[in-house]
Amino acid sequence: MSFERAGFLVAAVMALGALALPLGGGTDLAAHPALLAAISLAAVACVGAAMLPHGAALLGLIGAALCCKVTLVLLADPGVEGHAGAGFWSLVLAAWLAAALAVTRMTTLRPRRKALRRLNDAAIPLLFGAFVIYLWEAAVRGFGVPSVLTPAPSATAARFAASLPVLGEDFVQTFVRGVLSGYAIGCGAGFLVAVVAHRFDFLARGVLPLGNFVSALPIVGIAPIMVMWFGFDWPSKTAVVAVVTFFPMLVNALAGFSAAGAMERDLMRSYAAGPAQTLIKLHLPAALPFVFNALKINSTLALIGAIVAEFFGTPTLGIGFRISTEVGRMALDMVWAEIALSAIAGMAFYGAVALAERATTFWHPSLRSSLG
Secondary structure (H helix, E strand, O other): OOHHHHHHHHHHHHHHHOOOOOOOOOOOHHHOHHHHHHHHHHHHHHHHHHHOHHHHHHHHHHHHHHHHHHHHHHHOOOOOOOOOOHHHHHHHHHHHHHHHHHHHHHHHOOOOOHHHHHHHHHHHHHHHHHHHHHHHHHHHHHHOOOOOOOOOHHHHHHHHHHOHHHHHHHHHHHHHHHHHHHHHHHHHHHHHHHHHHHHOHHHHHHHHHHHHHHHOOOHHHHHHHHHHHHOOOHHHHHHHHHHHHHHHHHHHHHHHHOOOOHHHHHHHHHOOOOHHHHHHHHHHHHHHHHHHHHHHHHHHHHHHHHHHHHOOOOOOOOHHHHHHHHHHOOOHHHHHHHHHHHHHHHHHHHHHHHHHHHHHOOOOHHHHHHHO
């Protein structure tokens, strides 16, 4: 018997174990026929996943989803929340095991149709993230963890939905004003300096050590200085982001400009191409993958730099300001809502840069292989 089949059978046994083990708080499944039916169907789905390898991923996900649904319904019972018994945790483990095996099976699937292949590739991280959030929810509410330590994801989502106006103002202050402007200045300056340093080798030898020195400076040391220089509003955050994003762009762009081979450079010289033509037609296309690599790195560094800079002085707006003040109030649900906002903004920013990379450097071998 393979490990996968054995795992699905164990998940089925764990799901059925909830019928015999205590759920907590005196809750009796006999009074909830719908939950009994859902647990039975989950066990049947897990057994089917073990016996039918071609449908293992789908059946495993069905079994995991049913176990998740039952446990979330049980958590609505005040007797179970904070006092979960062995039966409840047996269902949680069954959901985790079935989901893990199903997602693992999905990674081995190679659908013939390109659309199905893309759908499968997108579903894997989404399902993985969804089950991680589910385990977080079940653990926090099942063990009765106080909200001052860590709130449940459902509480964070409720606070997020109720605080959309405040979150919108913080997003504009931190991301639109601080991150985007500093990102453009830092990346643009790093790229322009790399162009000049590539043309004049002595400048590259002097700029790289200086850029390395600046990049080694801690954000917590730069931010107070920038606040004193540029004030408490968004220009100081822009300055911090520009400093943070300058060196990665400089190093990657210089490496990209040097990526063109000797034969290509000799060919440009044989055509009597000038420095500007060589830069535009040879070195810049060769550097584009390196430049986009720096842009992707800086998309996350910029957001981190702006948020940290807001800890050292800002108007009564911004993600960093809100996190620091709400921690002092012990309102961790709002803190996690701000963290979720920054994570969503960072992922969207990174995704936009990655899409621009695919549209611009589609000819590169690495992208051709991934798009094939």
